[in-house]
Amino acid sequence: MINQVEPNISSEDMESVSRYMQSGSWITEHKLTKDLEDKVATYVDRKYAVAVPNGTIAIYLALIASGIRDGHKVAVPNITMIATINAIIWAGAEPVIVDVDNTLCMSLDSLKKVPEINAVIFVPLNGRVGSGLEIQEYCKDKDIVLIEDSAHALGSSYLNQKCGSLGSLSIFSFTPHKIITMGQGGMVLSDDENLYQKLIDIKTFNREKDKSDVHKGFGLNFKITDLQSSLGLSQLSKLEEFIKMKKNLHRQYSNNLNDKYLKSFNEYETPWFIDFYCISENQREELYLYLKQKNIETRFSYPSLSSQSYLQNIEKTDLTFSEKVSNNILWLPSSTNLSREDVEYVSSAVNNFLEN
Numbered sequence: 001m002i003n004q005v006e007p008n009i010s011s012e013d014m015e016s017v018s019r020y021m022q023s024g025s026w027i028t029e030h031k032l033t034k035d036l037e038d039k040v041a042t043y044v045d046r047k048y049a050v051a052v053p054n055g056t057i058a059i060y061l062a063l064i065a066s067g068i069r070d071g072h073k074v075a076v077p078n079i080t081m082i083a084t085i086n087a088i089i090w091a092g093a094e095p096v097i098v099d100v101d102n103t104l105c106m107s108l109d110s111l112k113k114v115p116e117i118n119a120v121i122f123v124p125l126n127g128r129v130g131s132g133l134e135i136q137e138y139c140k141d142k143d144i145v146l147i148e149d150s151a152h153a154l155g156s157s158y159l160n161q162k163c164g165s166l167g168s169l170s171i172f173s174f175t176p177h178k179i180i181t182m183g184q185g186g187m188v189l190s191d192d193e194n195l196y197q198k199l200i201d202i203k204t205f206n207r208e209k210d211k212s213d214v215h216k217g218f219g220l221n222f223k224i225t226d227l228q229s230s231l232g233l234s235q236l237s238k239l240e241e242f243i244k245m246k247k248n249l250h251r252q253y254s255n256n257l258n259d260k261y262l263k264s265f266n267e268y269e270t271p272w273f274i275d276f277y278c279i280s281e282n283q284r285e286e287l288y289l290y291l292k293q294k295n296i297e298t299r300f301s302y303p304s305l306s307s308q309s310y311l312q313n314i315e316k317t318d319l320t321f322s323e324k325v326s327n328n329i330l331w332l333p334s335s336t337n338l339s340r341e342d343v344e345y346v347s348s349a350v351n352n353f354l355e356n
């Protein structure tokens with residue numbers, strides 16, 4: 001079976017974890033996590049980074065640290081993973097679902113139609129950066145909090161500015177199908193010392209000082225482990241290699257498949273998944289089943305948020321474009337472990353399907 005995606009774990013990764021386990025450390029969060037936070041912050045040119053157990057918690061903490069709460073409205077794009085909107089609901093705020101443009105990222109025109117919003121979550125979906133910079137300007141002008149959900153986009157840029165550096169707070173996720181992984185894991189990044197301190201307070205029981213059992217107020221435990229960070233550091237050291245592999249993968253598929261089905265990426269963007277645009281929902285279903293018979297696993301891209309039954313009462317703008325396009329996209333095998341032969345095999349299976 002050719003998997004749609006899988007983690008890329010090398011012998012160096014295993015050695016890094018094994019070295020850590022043999023070091024006699026306490027397994028919990030300590031120096032390696034700090035090192036990982038510093039390295040990711042430097043990579044995306046942010047002052048502060050806070051590691052947390054996953055990307056969902058990272059978005060939740062970014063909202064809470066920004067003061068978003070009950071009665072606040074937060075704009076979210078209609079095409080994103082469910083965690084983006086659920087974190088808003090978890091924070092007690094009201095999501096407003098906004099349409100996307102043809103990059104599948106939030107549409108600025110659609111955002112402008114939402115009155116009185118307190119925050120926007122911009123998602124550089126699949127590594128494409130869409131109107132991120134323009135939305136940053138808009139939020140600055142209107143004094144709206146901008147949070148960047150960059151779960152897919154470590155290694156992508158808005159021209160000269162790295163994903164992970166847009167708005168006041170950005171987040172990453174490190175699950176096994178992301179650009180780099182540490183099993184589970186997330187990170188919140190910021191340039192603002194106040195926000196950083198708030199994140200640390202909420203993350204570490206709001207202690208008066210390190211190791212104190214006197215608390216300034218309510219706080220929880222969102223620490224990770226150096227065991228995870230030993231893998232995260234080793235994966236991060238291969239980030240440039242992974243970026244190159246993802247770009248090569250997209251290039252190879254582009255050479256093999258008709259342009260009309262594949263959307264391009266700018267050269268400063270890193271493709272996360274290969275998104276194949278079918279001409280209809282029916283065609284997508286048939287292609288999915290055809291490829292499955294050939295031992296090729298694919299995956300339907302995210303259904304629109306507005307199609308989820310439990311989100312029917314959420315405020316929304318006109319979502320015509322996102323509701324149509326989200327039903328047509330199939331994610332082809334997109335792993336950095338794929339060989340040239342694997343991609344040739346998948347491409348010719350797709351072409352055979354289209355010819356018949």
Ligand SMILES: Cc1ncc(COP(=O)(O)O)c(C=O)c1O
Binds near residue numbers: 084123185
């Ligand atoms: C866009 C987006 N945001 C947030 C998340 C949540 O991250 P995690 O799975 O680490 O909680 C994901 C996970 O895939 C995602 O794709």
